[in-house]
Amino acid sequence: MKPQPLNLNVRGLSLSATVAINEQSLRLIREGKNVARLGLGQSPFPVPAPVVEALRSNASRKDYLAVAGLFELREAVAEYHRRRSGTIGAAEDVLIGPGSKELMFLLQLVYYGELVIPTPAWVSYAPQAQIIGRRVSMLHGRAESGWRLEPGQLEELCAEDPNRPRIVVLNYPSNPTGGTYTTSELKELAGVARRFGILLLSDEIYGELHHCGEHVSIANFYPEGTIVSSGLSKWCGAGGWRLGTFAFPRDLHWLLDAMAAVASETYTSTSAPIQYAAVRAFRGGMQIERYLNHARRILSALGKAVCQRLRRSEIDVLEPTGAFYVFPNFSRWREELEARGICTSEELAQRLLAETGVAVLPGSAFGRSPDELTLRIAYVDFDGAKALAAVEAMPADRELGEAFLNVHCLRILEAMDRTCKWLESGRSSTAAEEVAAPLSRGAAE
Numbered sequence: 269m270k271p272q273p274l275n276l277n278v279r280g281l282s283l284s285a286t287v288a289i290n291e292q293s294l295r296l297i298r299e300g301k302n303v304a305r306l307g308l309g310q311s312p313f314p315v316p317a318p319v320v321e322a323l324r325s326n327a328s329r330k331d332y333l334a335v336a337g338l339f340e341l342r343e344a345v346a347e348y349h350r351r352r353s354g355t356i357g358a359a360e361d362v363l364i365g366p367g368s369k370e371l372m373f374l375l376q377l378v379y380y381g382e383l384v385i386p387t388p389a390w391v392s393y394a395p396q397a398q399i400i401g402r403r404v405s406m407l408h409g410r411a412e413s414g415w416r417l418e419p420g421q422l423e424e425l426c427a428e429d430p431n432r433p434r435i436v437v438l439n440y441p442s443n444p445t446g447g448t449y450t451t452s453e454l455k456e457l458a459g460v461a462r463r464f465g466i467l468l469l470s471d472e473i474y475g476e477l478h479h480c481g482e483h484v485s486i487a488n489f490y491p492e493g494t495i496v497s498s499g500l501s502k503w504c505g506a507g508g509w510r511l512g513t514f515a516f517p518r519d520l521h522w523l524l525d526a527m528a529a530v531a532s533e534t535y536t537s538t539s540a541p542i543q544y545a546a547v548r549a550f551r552g553g554m555q556i557e558r559y560l561n562h563a564r565r566i567l568s569a570l571g572k573a574v575c576q577r578l579r580r581s582e583i584d585v586l587e588p589t590g591a592f593y594v595f596p597n598f599s600r601w602r603e604e605l606e607a608r609g610i611c612t613s614e615e616l617a618q619r620l621l622a623e624t625g626v627a628v629l630p631g632s633a634f635g636r637s638p639d640e641l642t643l644r645i646a647y648v649d650f651d652g653a654k655a656l657a658a659v660e661a662m663p664a665d666r667e668l669g670e671a672f673l674n675v676h677c678l679r680i681l682e683a684m685d686r687t688c689k690w691l692e693s694g695r696s697s698t699a700a701e702e703v704a705a706p707l708s709r710g711a712a713e
């Protein structure tokens with residue numbers, strides 16, 4: 269066999285964990301298995317109708333656009349941040365890219381510094397640093413502190429070498445925990461960041477999916493050093509459209525310019541029709557507000573129901589305040605699981621998929637120690653369009669209870685019941701029989 273001259277930094281790198289679980293689930297589905305797809309973190313909701321309409325009317329836009337993005341869109345994004353977060357900023361402070369993931373990669377490429385990742389953290393930050401060859405420091409959150417980064421942890425790390433350039437990624441509402449920070453916690457973290465001159469990358473891609481619509485940006489408390497990352501993928505249900513945004517402070521335009529220079533030599537510019545449609549999304553308005561309110565109500569009710577079920581089986585889990593994830597901890601089941609040969613989160617996720625058809629991701633994919641028995645559940649396997657239409661027809665003050673969830677999100681509730689039964693099946697034969705019963709058919713089947 270010929271030698272394979274792979275760059276050292278990418279040797280041993282495999283497909284991102286989320287993409288891999290999605291492919292494995294699809295393979296099982298092709299083989300005729302009924303799989304609850306709670307692995308990939310994709311919005312269950314359709315793109316809002318006015319945004320789809322805007323894309324339709326701009327389908328013929330065919331020219332390359334400016335590398336930093338369509339000026340009208342940069343203006344709309346800056347206005348959006350002013351409206352939503354009260355931060356100050358203008359079109360010139362905004363960079364548009366083909367997904368915020370790509371922009372994060374460019375940022376790490378152009379900025380020569382260590383990447384600090386509070387864990388549990390989204391799967392791609394660390395591999396990006398590895399590809400580029402940057403040093404990574406992980407700050408591991410504690411379950412007792414809601415998995416959040418504590419200011420003392422950051423302070424301690426920075427104090428070891430106060431002058432080292434660092435990018436600290438803060439992601440909230442969080443993928444994978446669904447948790448967020450209080451305003452006073454954000455202020456404290458901002459204080460540490462300012463003291464050490466940290467470059468803060470605030471990944472607020474789930475900001476609009478705060479379940480009460482009360483997301484607060486840390487850029488309010490550390491405006492001079494915070495880059496706010498957002499995009500269409502989550503709140504607008506348009507992950508496949510590939511559009512991300514970075515909003516920079518004035519003093520960091522040199523970074524924006526360096527990223528734009530690299531972009532000009534790599535992807536040139538973001539898809540033109542998508543950028544025109546994104547202008548409509550970021551301008552917002554009544555229809556988009558209504559869509560977001562309904563989406564938040566559904567995600568909030570479902571998150572609570574998922575946690576209730578898990579807790580009934582003594583699984584520790586933080587109730588989510590945003591996004592569509594929960595991060596349960598199965599450590600109370602360690603003895604029973606070890607007796608079944610399950611000692612790591614990866615084994616837990618694999619056996620759960622193979623024996624129950626419930627696809628989730630292991631905590632190890634989020635930077636946690638392999639033997640910590642945590643999983644990330646993306647509670648998104650339901651028909652979001654139907655659920656939104658049903659909420660639209662209901663009075664605004666009606667709570668979305670079990671009756672609603674049993675009609676619109678049944679598969680997810682069943683998948684939780686099945687997970688619990690599977691755990692208990694080591695103890696009871698009735699539970700084992702129930703695990704073998706088929707799941708309801710999914711929206712996509």
Ligand code: PLP
Pocket residue numbers: 309366367368369370390439443471473498499500501507510511512
């Ligand atoms: N940040 C977080 C926390 C995410 O969960 C994701 C996508 O799953 C991204 C960033 C990337 O989003 P985009 O589609 O804008 O590249």
